[in-house]
Amino acid sequence: MVSDGAAGTLAVVVCYATPQQEFLRPLDVAPGTTIGQAIEASGVLAAFPDINLVTQPVGIFAKKKTLDTVLRAHDRIEIYRPLVADPKDSRRKRAAKKEAGAQK
Secondary structure, eight states, X not given: OOOSSSTTOEEEEEEEEOSSOEEEEEEEEOTTOXXXXXXXXHTHHHHOTTOOTTTSOEEETTEEEOTTXXXXXXXXXXXXXXXXXXXXXXXXXXXXXXXXXXXO
């Protein structure tokens, strides 16, 4: 699989976002490169020293993967941050608030 990058390489993007800023780094990597290798090569760990790949999940296009997953052309590698709030609890609170407003 050769991409639009340099001959014999795969074009991928490494993504990470905080509430204040985002990091998007296009890379041309060799076939056989893993997610972990691409993250190291991207410079995201130097830009965001608080990233801990042992505890933070990673994925490709919103599907969780392991660091040893081999990349394919045009993969978007994402590093996920921990959730601030439980989505189920947030949904329950919104529903209760809506129900309380309807009873007035």
